[in-house]
Amino acid sequence: MTGRVRGSCHCGAQRFAAPAPDSVTRCNCSSCTKRGTMAAYYAPGEVELNLTPETLAAYQWGDRMMTFHHCVTCGCAVFAESDAWTTDEGEDRPARITLNARLFDDLDLDAVPVRHVDGRNGW
Numbered sequence: 001m002t003g004r005v006r007g008s009c010h011c012g013a014q015r016f017a018a019p020a021p022d023s024v025t026r027c028n029c030s031s032c033t034k035r036g037t038m039a040a041y042y043a044p045g046e047v048e049l050n051l052t053p054e055t056l057a058a059y060q061w062g063d064r065m066m067t068f069h070h071c072v073t074c075g076c077a078v079f080a081e082s083d084a085w086t087t088d089e090g091e092d093r094p095a096r097i098t099l100n101a102r103l104f105d106d107l108d109l110d111a112v113p114v115r116h117v118d119g120r121n122g123w
Contacts, residue, residue: 011073014071018047028119035070069081080098
């Protein structure tokens with residue numbers, strides 16, 4: 001896929017735009033499963049966020065300093081952000097923004113390759 005895609009939460013208070021994803025990730029960790037997200041990963045500079053702060057809530061989880069954001073009006077899981085970090089094996093991971101690809105407007109998720117991650121049993 002090419003071009004930029006836009007998305008929003010259900011009520012439209014939280015909006016974003018980013019390059020169309022080449023793939024998305026379906027993870028079975030407790031957070032992704034319970035939030036119902038399909039992840040599209042980006043470098044922070046690739047994402048344009050147009051947020052309504054008074055209706056955006058954050059939840060910080062885990063030792064990787066990952067923060068999840070959702071709309072308090074409609075309840076949609078909108079995006080997550082994480083700082084750069086190093087795995088236990090010494091692999092550097094960059095800072096990133098993770099958009100909930102289910103919220104993209106006019107993007108056929110069935111046409112996007114899906115990467116399956118077993119986050120429930122380790123990365």
